[in-house]
Amino acid sequence: MVTAGSWPDRTIRITDPADPRIAEFTAMRDRDLAGRGDRFIAEGRVVLQALTDVLDDAGSGRGEARFVIEKVLFLENRIEGLGDLIDRLDADCPVYVAGREVLDAAVGFAMHRGILALGRHLPPPSLGGFLEGLPDQALVVVACGIANHDNVGGIFRNAGVFGADAVVLDQSCCDPLYRKAIRVSVGAALRVPFCRGGSILALVGELVSHGFEVVGLSPRGAEELSRFQPGRRQVLLLGTEGEGLPEELLNALATLRIEQAPGLDSLNVATTSGIALWHIAKTMGRIGR
Amino acid sequence: MVTAGSWPDRTIRITDPADPRIAEFTAMRDRDLAGRGDRFIAEGRVVLQALTDVLDDAGSGRGEARFVIEKVLFLENRIEGLGDLIDRLDADCPVYVAGREVLDAAVGFAMHRGILALGRHLPPPSLGGFLEGLPDQALVVVACGIANHDNVGGIFRNAGVFGADAVVLDQSCCDPLYRKAIRVSVGAALRVPFCRGGSILALVGELVSHGFEVVGLSPRGAEELSRFQPGRRQVLLLGTEGEGLPEELLNALATLRIEQAPGLDSLNVATTSGIALWHIAKTMGRIGR
Structure with missing residues (x-):
């Protein structure tokens, strides 16, 4: 009482x-x-x-x-x-x-x-303005077509843990402020600044024009994650589970694969984001001693 | 028809x-x-x-x-x-x-x-017999007190993707053959051999007596994951979310922490398993070129 x-x-x-x-x-x-x-x-x-x-x-x-x-x-x-x-x-x-x-x-x-x-x-008025507000050395997660609230929440949680500066979501991603997504993110959907909307091709173009290097993760990626050297402004691009990133985008971008045992087993996209963010944040000197 | x-x-x-x-x-x-x-x-x-x-x-x-x-x-x-x-x-x-x-x-x-x-x-008759059947170079995931079926399913999925030889679950873990756990594991709960039961202290004792080096993951772990050099027979020990591994166990074991940004944010335990398994399997030469 x-x-x-x-x-x-x-x-x-x-x-x-x-x-x-x-x-x-x-x-x-x-x-x-x-x-x-x-x-x-x-x-x-x-x-x-x-x-x-x-x-x-x-x-x-x-x-x-x-x-x-x-x-x-x-x-x-x-x-x-x-x-x-x-x-x-x-x-x-x-x-x-x-x-x-x-x-x-x-x-x-x-x-x-x-x-x-x-x-x-209060969403940012434009992606351009949003990107201009980011620091000179920056790590940004871009998600394309993530339709599952657990996965969006998990991606935000990992972005928070590994200190990503921002998350950008294409128009086909679900809402990170849906109750379940916020809960799964343990609040990171509120802590990590984000911007939503636009096609993935338009988003990538805008990021490149703001000095970002964009790398896409895919089980068929060209380079092994452990050998990847990120740029000063780095985008990590994640596609939807199952389909993955659009083929035309993968053909146009640098791509990474997470090393795994032989076979067709695949990682969950939120787990994928965690592994890649850990490696990239570490290589950029943003985490660890 | x-x-x-x-x-x-x-x-x-x-x-x-x-x-x-x-x-x-x-x-x-x-x-x-x-x-x-x-x-x-x-x-x-x-x-x-x-x-x-x-x-x-x-x-x-x-x-x-x-x-x-x-x-x-x-x-x-x-x-x-x-x-x-x-x-x-x-x-x-x-x-x-x-x-x-x-x-x-x-x-x-x-x-x-x-x-x-x-x-x-058809569960293995004993943990001892189960461990004797594992190869000389082996990677085993041990989970303690994982009560959430999504997390158990996620741990199995990652164990499958990174080619762990087995999963061992203490008596306080939930059932990996519960429908949701199998579904989240994308079948890895069936593919990856596992053994259940016993207290975590008894399990760790048995693993050590079979030549395994045991390392526990904890946000307060002594060594950074990226510096960790696994043994020939390596156990990765995961505790429940929130509580983590029992203090007495952490004090008695080698412990690792995943490097992260400053702050209190924590990783999901399935994601934790993915990051640690990727690094350890790579360092053991089990995945990648």
């Missing part, structure tokens, strides 16, 4: 699961907010922490403002431990609190961990 | 979803055959192919008999393309065929891909 005086006045108690002020959270039961423009649901302490870290960085001038938190909804018995996070929210961000019965009825039993935020992504 | 004469006489048509001859497949809707001893469901062409490959290898003396296929159930419009697989089944393995309505009613809509097999695992 939240007792009087023990919590700041800004919490607003919700007692009706159908209260319109929490309608966006209610809707996630059915639609996961897919296709709702740039709004997304962040859930759990780790993910909300990632989101407020990004906002703090923007507030202190260490990064672009990439997100807005529009409202939060907490289970009442979680709120005592969330004081530090609540203090970091904008003053005009409503903090809704509900008991377990109301929350379960509103968003579905066990579909939340008592910590929910409704965020809005 | 299967027309008379176009298919071998051994197919048996099922017209009642409640037919007791397919009861094991029906049960998977609710329980996924978890906890049913050594029986498991293999689904899809790739997985059934992996299973029959293993059986063929055993039949031709290139491996132990590790599995039996007890029965198969196919959607009628898939069967024309399965002749080669059916010819490789034991003569006493029933081949059941059903129409879509019967199959959907029996096993649940969209829970199958028209290709299902009921298998039985």
